[in-house]
Amino acid sequence: MPDVYPLTSGDATLIAHSVDGVFIFILAIASFFFLLTQGFLIYFALKYRRRKGIEQPTPYITGNTVLEIVWVIIPSLLLVAIFGYGMVVFLRMRTPIPGAMEVQVTASQFQWSFKYPDGRTALNELRLPVGKPVKLIMTSKDVIHGFFVPAYRQKQDVLPGRYTYLWFLPRQAGSFDLYCSQYCGTGHSIMRGKILVMPVADYQAWEEREEQKQKGAAASPVEKGEKLFQDSGCLGCHSIDGTPKVGPTLKGIFGSTVVLDNGKTLTADEEYLRESIVDPNAKIVKGYQPVMPTFKATLKDDDVAAIIAYLKTLK
Amino acid sequence: MDHAPEATAGHHGSYLAEKTLRSWALTLDHKRIGVLYICTTLFFFLVGGVVALLLRLKLLTPGPALFSDHTYNVLFTIHGAIMIFLFVIPAIPSSLGNFFIPLMIGARDVVFPRLNLFSYWCFVAGIVVILGSLVSPMDTGWTFYTPYSEQTSAAVTVLSGGLFLVGLSSILTGLNFIVTIHTMRAPGMTWYRMPLFIWAMYATSVIQVLATPVIGITFILLAAERVLGIGFFDPAKGGDPLLFQHFFWFYSHPVVYVMILPAMGIISEVVPVFSRKPIFGYRAIAYSALAIAFIGFLVWGHHMFVSGMGTLAGIVFSFLTFFVAVPTGVKIFNWIATLYRGSISLDSPMLYALTFIFLFIIGGLTGLFLGSLATDVHVHDTYFLVAHFHYTMMGGTVMGLFAGLHYWFPKVTGRMLNEKLAKYAWGLILVGFNLTFFPMFILGMQGMPRRYAEYPAKYQGLNIVATVGSWVLALGVFLMFLNFIRSLRRGGLAPDNPWRGLTLEWSTSSPPPEENFAEIPTVSEWPYNYGEKPERRTEGKRER
Ligand code: HEC
Ligand SMILES: [Cu+2]
Numbered sequence: 001m002p003d004v005y006p007l008t009s010g011d012a013t014l015i016a017h018s019v020d021g022v023f024i025f026i027l028a029i030a031s032f033f034f035l036l037t038q039g040f041l042i043y044f045a046l047k048y049r050r051r052k053g054i055e056q057p058t059p060y061i062t063g064n065t066v067l068e069i070v071w072v073i074i075p076s077l078l079l080v081a082i083f084g085y086g087m088v089v090f091l092r093m094r095t096p097i098p099g100a101m102e103v104q105v106t107a108s109q110f111q112w113s114f115k116y117p118d119g120r121t122a123l124n125e126l127r128l129p130v131g132k133p134v135k136l137i138m139t140s141k142d143v144i145h146g147f148f149v150p151a152y153r154q155k156q157d158v159l160p161g162r163y164t165y166l167w168f169l170p171r172q173a174g175s176f177d178l179y180c181s182q183y184c185g186t187g188h189s190i191m192r193g194k195i196l197v198m199p200v201a202d203y204q205a206w207e208e209r210e211e212q213k214q215k216g217a218a219a220s221p222v223e224k225g226e227k228l229f230q231d232s233g234c235l236g237c238h239s240i241d242g243t244p245k246v247g248p249t250l251k252g253i254f255g256s257t258v259v260l261d262n263g264k265t266l267t268a269d270e271e272y273l274r275e276s277i278v279d280p281n282a283k284i285v286k287g288y289q290p291v292m293p294t295f296k297a298t299l300k301d302d303d304v305a306a307i308i309a310y311l312k313t314l315k
Numbered sequence: 316m317d318h319a320p321e322a323t324a325g326h327h328g329s330y331l332a333e334k335t336l337r338s339w340a341l342t343l344d345h346k347r348i349g350v351l352y353i354c355t356t357l358f359f360f361l362v363g364g365v366v367a368l369l370l371r372l373k374l375l376t377p378g379p380a381l382f383s384d385h386t387y388n389v390l391f392t393i394h395g396a397i398m399i400f401l402f403v404i405p406a407i408p409s410s411l412g413n414f415f416i417p418l419m420i421g422a423r424d425v426v427f428p429r430l431n432l433f434s435y436w437c438f439v440a441g442i443v444v445i446l447g448s449l450v451s452p453m454d455t456g457w458t459f460y461t462p463y464s465e466q467t468s469a470a471v472t473v474l475s476g477g478l479f480l481v482g483l484s485s486i487l488t489g490l491n492f493i494v495t496i497h498t499m500r501a502p503g504m505t506w507y508r509m510p511l512f513i514w515a516m517y518a519t520s521v522i523q524v525l526a527t528p529v530i531g532i533t534f535i536l537l538a539a540e541r542v543l544g545i546g547f548f549d550p551a552k553g554g555d556p557l558l559f560q561h562f563f564w565f566y567s568h569p570v571v572y573v574m575i576l577p578a579m580g581i582i583s584e585v586v587p588v589f590s591r592k593p594i595f596g597y598r599a600i601a602y603s604a605l606a607i608a609f610i611g612f613l614v615w616g617h618h619m620f621v622s623g624m625g626t627l628a629g630i631v632f633s634f635l636t637f638f639v640a641v642p643t644g645v646k647i648f649n650w651i652a653t654l655y656r657g658s659i660s661l662d663s664p665m666l667y668a669l670t671f672i673f674l675f676i677i678g679g680l681t682g683l684f685l686g687s688l689a690t691d692v693h694v695h696d697t698y699f700l701v702a703h704f705h706y707t708m709m710g711g712t713v714m715g716l717f718a719g720l721h722y723w724f725p726k727v728t729g730r731m732l733n734e735k736l737a738k739y740a741w742g743l744i745l746v747g748f749n750l751t752f753f754p755m756f757i758l759g760m761q762g763m764p765r766r767y768a769e770y771p772a773k774y775q776g777l778n779i780v781a782t783v784g785s786w787v788l789a790l791g792v793f794l795m796f797l798n799f800i801r802s803l804r805r806g807g808l809a810p811d812n813p814w815r816g817l818t819l820e821w822s823t824s825s826p827p828p829e830e831n832f833a834e835i836p837t838v839s840e841w842p843y844n845y846g847e848k849p850e851r852r853t854e855g856k857r858e859r
Contacts, residue, residue, distance in 0.1 A: 150762025161550025
């Protein structure tokens with residue numbers, strides 16, 4: 001069980017094991033000092049306690065230089081050792097090994113989205129093959145979040161407007177909890193996900209299935225169009241729910257009457273939509289600025305057709 | 316310096332003699348101002364405690380229960396902000412510090428009595444503004460991390476205003492104490508004849524004066540960003556969210572020593588008196604207070620190992636962090652060594668002092684896991700951290716405060732506490748505290764993040780233990796307050812020096828007269844001459 005800490009697990013990743021080593025090292029030192037100090041505290045308090053309220057004479061001891069030097073030096077040395085050991089493991093934790101598979105992580109209130117090297121995306125569930133190093137390149141869309149996988153002993157805050165990273169080498173197949181560890185608002189505690197680590201063969205099979213699905217999706221122009229619409233950044237300027245943003249909403253655009261800035265009106269048909277995408281400044285909608293970039297170079301003809309097919313479904 | 320015990324409560328020169336509201340509200344007497352602070356901060360301790368009970372109640376079950384997740388978030392913000400800013404920070408310095416610094420150095424008052432009164436009302440004004448912010452309560456946590464605190468609709472701006480005033484009050488109090496300790500000591504009281512509580516308060520005041528302005532500025536910037544839209548911390552406006560964290564912890568780390576040093580000062584007074592032994596290693600304890608105050612300014616980054624601030628910075632901060640552990644360890648060793656061959660009476664102040672040492676050792680040792688980089692990455696922002704700081708803040712500061720309250724209750728009120736009731740309360744608090752907070756170490760190691768309104772069901776078992784513990788703890792605190800209130804009227808009259816202490820506050824009547832001392836005392840020894848000296852030296856080597 002990856003939940004129970006520490007001695008029974010720590011094998012989930014390469015680093016987790018080393019972190020547990022540091023943990024046990026500190027635990028040993030801490031236990032020694034715990035027993036030493038609490039032992040004397042309780043022993044003295046009981047042994048020298050006043051019995052029947054009678055006060056015994058006490059010696060006049062104001063200090064002992066040798067003793068005081070000893071208990072400054074010895075703990076100091078141990079502290080340096082703890083620091084050093086912790087630092088060495090930390091450095092390994094922060095230095096990705098070459099050839100790691102890079103996954104983009106985008107946190108937002110209150111979900112995790114992952115983007116694989118081949119462009120596939122997933123929400124709240126990251127599937128990985130056993131034995132392959134992974135580097136997560138993380139950013140946030142809104143506030144600070146924290147990427148925390150207890151079984152991996154790994155945690156890294158995810159910041160808006162900058163990238164942080166985290167890497168690990170999964171050694172065990174299984175399902176591992178992912179929590180948001182930096183308070184991010186109302187849904188903070190439900191911002192949880194899973195890391196599913198699969199045997200390499202299973203992972204490849206899953207990957208293939210996903211690719212099939214992707215291709216299957218491409219067969220339907222509407223779904224392909226929807227994906228292109230999302231991936232091309234149209235949503236940055238257009239809503240599909242009726243609210244105007246930088247550009248007009250595209251809800252119910254097909255077949256609607258458009259008023260242009262030169263006062264003319266027209267009905268939005270396929271050709272108008274096509275033109276709006278590949279040559280947006282040919283006709284400008286009244287009340288808007290001519291800021292839409294052209295997608296002539298980035299979208300192929302059948303991509304544009306797919307987007308139009310999708311736009312038609314926005315009722 | 317031993318006075319024959321004589322009952323002088325209700326003595327007509329007592330500082331408590333005048334009873335009108337006005338005589339309290341406009342008093343320039345440091346003792347009355349101290350009492351005002353005691354009442355105000357203890358009131359907020361109770362408020363924060365009730366909120367904590369609600370939080371624990373909700374955590375009895377992992378899923379949605381009792382109130383919404385948003386309400387939970389609001390409540391843990393209120394709990395943290397009240398406990399930190401309105402209770403733990405001012406609890407000992409402003410209340411017991413105000414009352415006892417002049418008495419212990421043999422002065423008639425602090426050096427700026429009017430400023431002292433102003434500090435108190437500034438504190439109250441801050442509280443009023445903070446309560447005003449509750450119309451749209453905050454849900455940011457007491458740490459107000461940007462950019463969330465920029466985006467949430469809650470009254471962050473109002474709250475920052477209130478905290479600014481509270482901070483101002485804290486700066487002025489610190490300033491007042493520093494000058495008082497420098498200039499108002501009784502004739503013959505050299506620096507090395509000062510009680511260790513005074514050393515601790517001195518170090519504390521230095522931190523208050525140097526660190527608090529930073530948080531004041533931070534709150535102003537935060538407000539400016541929210542109101543005027545100037546980008547400081549919000550990346551959407553061109554700011555840097557980590558900058559906020561640096562500012563915040565530049566204050567909030569040193570401030571944990573504002574919380575703990577005074578408590579350590581109290582322990583250094585109580586332990587020798589109840590062991591009838593001189594304090595062991597006086598200078599080491601005094602210097603370590605200063606060392607903690609100084610190094611405490613250099614370690615704020617240990618709150619940010621996983622914040623994205625950079626690997627090298629993490630390493631440097633971790634290294635420095637371990638150095639605060641050294642002077643802290645020195646104090647603990649010295650207190651324990653003071654017990655050696657003592658004649659220890661386990662009265663309630665001493666029980667709390669020993670509890671302080673016991674719990675603070677646990678708090679300190681678990682700090683090692685947080686200071687070490689590799690392990691901090693795992694336990695940071697989990698319940699391990701929550702457990703750690705409750706062991707240091709509640710197990711430390713609050714137990715120190717309780718020790719101080721039981722120790723000085725006779726001096727402040729002129730009445731004795733009911734010792735039996737005090738011991739029952741102590742037992743419940745000790746058991747309840749550990750039952751509440753110890754399971755959190757394990758929960759944290761298992762990975763349960765803090766500030767979770769709902770949590771995975773596998774963590775429920777220990778959460779139930781913690782919640783039950785919180786009820787035991789609450790019962791203990793209730794009994795303690797019952798004892799305080801009951802003893803105000805019904806407690807036996809207190810002698811001037813019930814514990815036979817040698818510090819100057821015990822040489823005047825209980826309660827002290829308005830002018831503290833009929834005649835300003837002259838000091839010829841340090842205040843720890845307990846036990847049988849080989850020969851009665853007035854000018855000893857170590858104690859000067
Ligand atoms: C930088 C912002 C921006 C982006 C990105 C953008 N648009 Fe636009 N778009 C506008 C603006 C502004 C207008 C209105 C002015 C105009 O007609 O050029 C507009 C107009 C349109 C219209 C005509 C709407 C009407 O009501 O007549 C369509 C259709 C359209 N965009 C589709 C798209 C699609 C599809 C994409 C993504 C491939 C996209 N836009 C990306 C800003 C943008
Ligand atoms: Cu989050």
